[in-house]
Amino acid sequence: MDLDMAQVRAFVYAAQELHFGRAAGKLAITQQALSKRIGRLESLLGTKLFDRPGHGVALTEAGRGFLEPARRVLAAADDAVAATVRKDRPLRVDVWGHLYAPMRTLAQVTGRGPGPEPGQAAVPAPELELGHGRDLPTALAALLHGDIDAAFGRVHPPLPADLTHRLVRLEPVDAVLSTDHPLAAEPALRPGQLRDSVLWAPGALDRLDFLRRFADRFDIRERAGSVNLGLPHFLTEVAQHPRRFSLLPADVPLPDVPGLRSVPLVDPTPLYAWSLLWRTGNTHPGLSALAATCAGEAGRSRWLEYDPARDWLPEKA
Known part of the structure; x- marks a missing residue:
């Protein structure tokens, strides 16, 4: 049988x-x-x-x-x-969350390996074969089916028991809105001030956990979805309507879209969590090397700083 x-x-x-x-x-x-x-x-x-x-x-x-x-x-x-499995092949990694540009973090991580321990040589960053997943469920399916070795993006429960994830970066998020928005001239905004605005999302909110939880937490009652045709198209839609806003990590370079303004969010500052996710028991040597380079860069760049009195993180809410 x-x-x-x-x-x-x-x-x-x-x-x-x-x-x-x-x-x-x-x-x-x-x-x-x-x-x-x-x-x-x-x-x-x-x-x-x-x-x-x-x-x-x-x-x-x-x-x-x-x-x-x-x-x-x-x-x-x-x-x-x-x-x-060939141990000398590149590590296959899928990323998701494309409007939030996960490649920025991976590029910074793989640009240099972790600092060496005393008396040891530096560990080189692994060779990666990068792909794109649509969202977390797509990445989970690819991991469980053995199509990829690891995935990088925002992780939220529930997760299969045989997967492991490690937090890599907590990234502050800004509000992006039209220059015609009533709050566009403010130097900074509290999330609650956006209560009467329209949250513009790059898809259905039931598939966008971070935006959905932000809207629920700060009582953003009006929510609308678009089609994800890339960041310039999406932000053009935001700029064309005086009540729309969306959220982007603070250091994402904005495309050249007229009529758009990025405003810091404070009291609290929302944080977007990036994590590395892999199947427990995967023995590809590049996996431990990638986890080590992520940890090293997080320490150098202070990526994991979190103050509950100052910041809002859905995972801690």
Whole structure:
């Protein structure tokens, strides 16, 4: 009997969560796809693995017996893949959050390796093969499927249990608005002053966790979404309307868009968190080197400073 690892993984995640919806979310697939995989596995094994009383799920006796061997099978399969992966190939890294320009941070990080320990040579920054993910769920799916080694962007829960992430940078965020906006002349703004403005987002807010949580926290009632056609197009839309605003990291170079102004946010200053994310157990040597260069640059550039009396970070709210 040949087992399909995608089906076994679906079973293990569902057994851990005892909830098909949460398990599907952690695998970055639909609940329908997860149910189909488990159904095919049950058909192959000739037995039910789950009971479905009411709204939840519970392991059957056969499911409980299958769980630990299934975990070992998955671990062995992951080890087999890791053992055959070329260690001299570039580290495959996806980035997301394109309006917020994640490449700026990675470029700064990989421009120099971490400082050496006393008596040791400096560790060179790893060679990277960069790609683009649309959002966090896309990056999670690519990591879980082994298509990439790491991902870089803003991470927020829930995350699959076999992924690890490390905070790299906390970046202050400014309000970007039209020069015709009633608050455009202010030298700085408190987030609550934007309450009567329209938050302009590069997509649906249910996929943009940071902007959604900012709007909820500071009572921004009017919210509207655009299509992400790049930063110049997006900011042109902001500049054309006297009540619109959006948020960008403070040191993102603004494109040459007429009628646009960037204003610092204070009391509190919102911070956008950049993290490195990878699958636990990945043995590519470039992964530890990249994590080390990130930590070194964060220390040199004081990227992880956070004062709860001064700053707002959704993860700490």
